[in-house]
Amino acid sequence: MDFSRFTHYTFEDFLNDDVFVAFVLVQNASDLLAWEKFRAEYPYKSKVALAAFDTISTYRNQRVFSNDAAQQSVFEKIAETITASQPTVKKLSFSTFFRVAAIFAVVILPAVLYFTFWNKDAVKTDYGMIKTITLPDGSEVTLNGNSKISYAADFGQGAREVWIDGEALFKVKHINIDTNNIKPSEKFIVHSGDMNIEVLGTTFNVKRRHEKTCVGLLTGKIRVDYDDEAQNRKQFVMKPGDLVKYGGESNLVHQKMVNPQHLTAWINRQLVFQNASLEEMIGVLKDDLGYDVILGDEKLNGLRVEGEINVGSVKELLQILSTTLHVNITTHNKKITITQ
Known part of the structure; x- marks a missing residue:
């Protein structure tokens, strides 16, 4: 099994992936060796992956669920697996209710709270407000109005990951020497909905509004990872002047910017x-x-x-x-x- 596909996964991504769930439930010897190799090669992702592994292991006695709706929360999937074997039951019994409550309180809630809230720092702007912040690694992020970014409290210890909702201009500080051989611990990754943006360059603008992401590259090089209409994971490497738009359930749209400077005019209001x-x-x-x-x-x-x-x-x-x-x-x- 090739675990390299999981290098950009969040905690929820692991829980929503059928292949990963099946691996945890079956645990073939060969896959376990590959799993240990993955954790050794990507230590920055090991903490998140192991937490997901342990969470899924709790449900080994329940049947595997399908990932028909990838965006549904893990709580809905857990409820489906519990009730799937009892289709004639119209309401939860007390025992089922307390079993779900216990699982949620003991396993799911702490994990989700940790990876979603407690382990992240966040910066948010009000309408019409423009704010520039400096991340712990020295990278600069300028936020447009009504925008938010969050990042791990231990940012810089492993891959540098940022989550964006709204619009922001990134000026990333390079910590790698060889741009053609970026180590896992040197990566800078921006998560925008279903799209992951891996920074191989310097200055780019990201805008996420209404479930759509628009990325424009000014200098350097970045790579975007996304799902096409058939839910196949794709990659596209952007060069200066490139603009891509992605709606989540459609293919990536690529075009060249006529006036790249217009992309960041909002910084000067x-x-x-x-x-x-x-x-x-x-x-x-x-x-x-x-x-x-x-x-x-x-x-x-x-x-x-x-x-x-x-x-x-x-x-x-x-x-x-x-x-x-x-x-x-x-x-x-x-x-x-x-x-x-």
Whole structure:
């Protein structure tokens, strides 16, 4: 069994993977040797993998469940395995209830809390706030409004892993000498939903909104790992000027940026759009700046401004939209109403 596929897995990823679950339940001698080799070669991942191994081992007397919905929580899967053999039972008995409660309290809850909350530091920004932080390794991360990153409390001891929700510009500090031979302990990995971004270069922008991830590379080189439509794990190496978009249940979309500098205009509080639809611009107003935007007609979303918009305030943007799209715009505090 090849365990190298698990190098980017989180605790929940291990619990959600049928191959790993089957390995724990069967534990063939040859697989156990490969397992020990994996733990020796990837010590930074050993703690997480072993915790998942021990958690799954608790359920060795229960039948293997299928991974039909990869995004379902482990708690739902545990409930399915407990109730699957009793399809005629309409409600939980006290014994089943207490068995589930005991498993949750003793095994699952501490593990999930540890890997999800207690063992992570987090930084979050409010709407319209831009904040730059320096990670323990010296790397810089600039967060856009309404964004959050989290990272292990022992960041730097093993692979450097960061979780992003929202938008951030990363300037990663290299700790490796040979970029063609990066050791596991030298890696820098950004997790954005179902996509993992392994840094082989320096400066890149990540935006995750509404279950979609957009990655733009400014300098250096990065590799993104993702699942295609057939749920096969794929990789794509990005070069400067590359932009990729990924929605989780669709294939990766790759394109070249015409003006890469526009990608990070938000750092200087500039609102920059290129041939953008009204829906795209409303998305920035809502997601980054916290505005409540109301449309008189949903068809207005399809209106598009040809060319480039580059302004320094929401007021300027709304003036351009009103003039160019011939719409009526009223504002009251953080509420914007657009009608035709």
